[in-house]
Amino acid sequence: MSSLPPSLPAKPAAHRGPAPVFASAFPLRPARVHEVCGAGATAFAALTCARARAGALIWIRETWMRDQLNPLGLVDFFDPSRLILARPTDAVDALAVAEEALRDSAVALVLLEVTRPLDLREGRRLQLAAKTGGGTGLCLIPEGMGSNAAETRWRVQPHWAAPPEDHGAATRSDSTLLRWQLIKNKSGTLGAWDVCWNRTTYRLDVVSPVAE
Amino acid sequence: MSAGTGRRIASMWFPRLPSDRVLRATPLEGPFALTLREGNTERIHCLNPAAEAAGLARGMGLADARAFCPALMTDPARPDREARFLEVLRRWAMRYCPWVGTDGADGLVLDVTGSAHLMGGEEAMLDDMATRAARAGLTLRAGLADTRGAAWALAHHARGATARAAPGETAQALAPLPVTALRLDPAEVAGLERLGLRTVGALEAAARAPLARRFGPGLLVRLDQAMGRQGEAVSPAGEAPHYATRLTLPEPIGLEADVMEGTRRLLERLCEKLDHQETGARTLCLTLRRVDRDSRQVELRLAAPMRDPVRILPLFRRGLEGVDAGYGIDQMRLEATLVEPLPARQLSPRATGGDRARVEDLITRIGTRIGLENVQRFRPADSHIPERAFQVVPAAFAGPEAGMEVGAEAAAHSANRAGAGAWAAPRPRPLRLFPPEPIAGHGPRPPAPLRWRRMSLTPVRVTGPERIAPEWWFDLPGWRRGLRDYWMVDTREGRRLWLFHTPQDPAWFVEGEFA
Numbered sequence: 001m002s003s004l005p006p007s008l009p010a011k012p013a014a015h016r017g018p019a020p021v022f023a024s025a026f027p028l029r030p031a032r033v034h035e036v037c038g039a040g041a042t043a044f045a046a047l048t049c050a051r052a053r054a055g056a057l058i059w060i061r062e063t064w065m066r067d068q069l070n071p072l073g074l075v076d077f078f079d080p081s082r083l084i085l086a087r088p089t090d091a092v093d094a095l096a097v098a099e100e101a102l103r104d105s106a107v108a109l110v111l112l113e114v115t116r117p118l119d120l121r122e123g124r125r126l127q128l129a130a131k132t133g134g135g136t137g138l139c140l141i142p143e144g145m146g147s148n149a150a151e152t153r154w155r156v157q158p159h160w161a162a163p164p165e166d167h168g169a170a171t172r173s174d175s176t177l178l179r180w181q182l183i184k185n186k187s188g189t190l191g192a193w194d195v196c197w198n199r200t201t202y203r204l205d206v207v208s209p210v211a212e
Numbered sequence: 213m214s215a216g217t218g219r220r221i222a223s224m225w226f227p228r229l230p231s232d233r234v235l236r237a238t239p240l241e242g243p244f245a246l247t248l249r250e251g252n253t254e255r256i257h258c259l260n261p262a263a264e265a266a267g268l269a270r271g272m273g274l275a276d277a278r279a280f281c282p283a284l285m286t287d288p289a290r291p292d293r294e295a296r297f298l299e300v301l302r303r304w305a306m307r308y309c310p311w312v313g314t315d316g317a318d319g320l321v322l323d324v325t326g327s328a329h330l331m332g333g334e335e336a337m338l339d340d341m342a343t344r345a346a347r348a349g350l351t352l353r354a355g356l357a358d359t360r361g362a363a364w365a366l367a368h369h370a371r372g373a374t375a376r377a378a379p380g381e382t383a384q385a386l387a388p389l390p391v392t393a394l395r396l397d398p399a400e401v402a403g404l405e406r407l408g409l410r411t412v413g414a415l416e417a418a419a420r421a422p423l424a425r426r427f428g429p430g431l432l433v434r435l436d437q438a439m440g441r442q443g444e445a446v447s448p449a450g451e452a453p454h455y456a457t458r459l460t461l462p463e464p465i466g467l468e469a470d471v472m473e474g475t476r477r478l479l480e481r482l483c484e485k486l487d488h489q490e491t492g493a494r495t496l497c498l499t500l501r502r503v504d505r506d507s508r509q510v511e512l513r514l515a516a517p518m519r520d521p522v523r524i525l526p527l528f529r530r531g532l533e534g535v536d537a538g539y540g541i542d543q544m545r546l547e548a549t550l551v552e553p554l555p556a557r558q559l560s561p562r563a564t565g566g567d568r569a570r571v572e573d574l575i576t577r578i579g580t581r582i583g584l585e586n587v588q589r590f591r592p593a594d595s596h597i598p599e600r601a602f603q604v605v606p607a608a609f610a611g612p613e614a615g616m617e618v619g620a621e622a623a624a625h626s627a628n629r630a631g632a633g634a635w636a637a638p639r640p641r642p643l644r645l646f647p648p649e650p651i652a653g654h655g656p657r658p659p660a661p662l663r664w665r666r667m668s669l670t671p672v673r674v675t676g677p678e679r680i681a682p683e684w685w686f687d688l689p690g691w692r693r694g695l696r697d698y699w700m701v702d703t704r705e706g707r708r709l710w711l712f713h714t715p716q717d718p719a720w721f722v723e724g725e726f727a
Binding site: 085 | 567570571573574575577578581582586587588589590591592598599601602604607634635637640641642643644645646647672702703704705706707708724725726727
């Protein structure tokens with residue numbers, strides 16, 4: 001927390017003051033580009049799609065990636081027919097497509113799988129494009145490859161918690177407990193939450209705030 | 213000069229059209245023939261005068277022809293290209309009159325009423341036809357008369373290469389010609405010859421009633437058509453709509469803004485044409501001819517058929533940016549190379565076409581950079597095999613099924629669920645699938661310390677097995693190990709993996725990851 005820019009008003013440190021409000025951070029701030037890393041990044045991206053406003057959802061993945069998105073997994077979060085996949089051949093094309101899509105106001109959300117560190121110029125260009133178009137951008141980054149221009153950065157890890165004794169194993173069987181850590185936030189506090197997506201009711205439950 | 217108000221019809225016959233077409237491109241000395249496969253034999257389809265002089269004829273078997281003339285050179289005939297060539301000739305013949313139709317596979321019929329004087333009279337017109345055809349390397353026989361039948365007869369059976377019957381003198385001109393000149397069946401011709409009626413004149417002089425009784429009405433209809441007692445239309449083939457516009461500039465241009473302005477003008481004219489035909493362009497090709505005779509092409513593939521110049525123009529910008537104008541561009545040509553029907557649509561207040569149109573424009577813009585086929589959508593497919601349970605199709609050719617139309621967020625959520633109906637997942641499926649990665653393991657239950665991608669994971673909850681059998685009617689290389697028992701494995705470290713075991717050929721693999 002000590003690394004906050006001095007121009008921002010001083011905020012209470014997370015461990016002392018009131019717990020940061022999840023609602024202020026999660027439906028991701030529109031017209032900005034955010035970043036997510038960690039093993040649960042795909043689930044985070046799917047949740048962002050589920051919470052996106054009406055409009056096109058564009059997921060940009062380079063063609064050489066061997067793994068593929070599974071629409072039958074995504075269907076637990078949103079209708080995969082809404083998704084438009086763009087398959088550029090290299091990172092430069094991927095960035096260009098992302099910028100083009102962000103600048104278009106018909107697009108609600110642009111997801112970009114980043115494979116190399118973005119420099120400040122590239123990150124800033126995406127940010128400006130998002131500001132023009134009004135859509136949200138989300139970069140899925142490998143750990144530590146973020147750009148300084150990102151509005152927020154999340155680290156999302158799938159999390160295992162032993163089921164409480166009073167709940168049967170069946171109630172937990174469809175849960176997808178994730179630990180979300182907000183590790184960078186340009187206009188707000190950092191925080192960490194345990195979050196669980198309910199596949200049947202399409203609801204996002206914040207299970208319990210965890211201490212830093 | 214034609215006198216009076218009677219019609220004047222010209223008939224052009226290209227007796228060696230197929231072989232002339234080939235010989236124009238590759239001139240040859242000596243006998244040459246085109247062959248066409250009929251049933252089980254190659255037969256001569258068309259031949260040049262040298263081959264005819266060697267004693268060959270149309271319809272002759274190729275083996276016989278080779279025996280007659282060992283030096284014969286042959287080529288397979290291409291009837292489709294011949295038809296296209298005749299179509300080219302038809303368009304060329306419109307220099308004589310605007311009303312030109314094709315006549316059989318090797319003839320044209322022109323209604324030259326009132327247009328012969330433009331070429332300096334009928335004789336001059338026929339001479340011009342003959343000269344130009346000879347210059348193009350085509351054998352031509354032409355006839356000109358009051359009726360279509362008579363013109364055909366003169367073209368096919370008159371003595372010279374061109375023949376003309378003066379207005380009102382059809383009967384005299386046709387009288388010495390054989391009855392085959394009346395476009396009759398071979399059986400009818402044989403019957404008439406058996407009766408001793410060998411020429412049109414003799415037929416004309418014979419009593420009509422017995423002829424009608426013997427040969428049916430067809431014979432007399434042909435005779436009357438030739439003599440002008442019964443009308444016969446010249447129906448020009450409908451000109452296929454031509455979606456191209458051109459702009460020639462007095463001074464070369466080179467600035468991008470100027471080229472865009474030129475494109476805008478071309479586009480407006482082109483879209484007007486498209487609008488008339490209720491079609492939309494799918495692929496546009498802009499050819500920029502430079503002063504140094506070089507040309508540059510900009511191709512634009514659209515994500516949906518379109519005919520709105522305001523929407524299309526900005527999509528050209530990226531393509532035009534990369535064009536090297538050299539010393540300047542002095543001619544521009546815009547052609548819609550792929551056109552799809554696009555009926556006019558009623559605009560209703562509920563229509564949210566605007567949003568969809570903007571997404572289509574975006575797909576086009578992205579497509580110009582990475583290729584239109586690389587912008588894709590998911591489609592459900594009917595299969596239990598995880599990697600075949602969905603299809604990835606180009607977005608330009610598959611519209612969204614649901615989700616795009618909804619306005620409010622609440623509606624979006626209900627659409628999420630409504631659209632999910634088409635996606636049938638009996639059990640939770642992983643978010644990511646990867647090519648199966650082998651892991652160490654024994655027995656039918658997931659291995660307890662699980663080593664995957666250099667991580668040691670401890671399964672704390674396993675769900676399964678879910679048995680999926682391969683589709684025996686498809687030979688999927690990944691499924692050669694037979695049945696698969698899928699397990700969902702939650703690990704203490706957090707990762708949730710999708711494992712499968714192949715009991716028929718025991719081994720363990722990781723195929724996907726939840727979250």
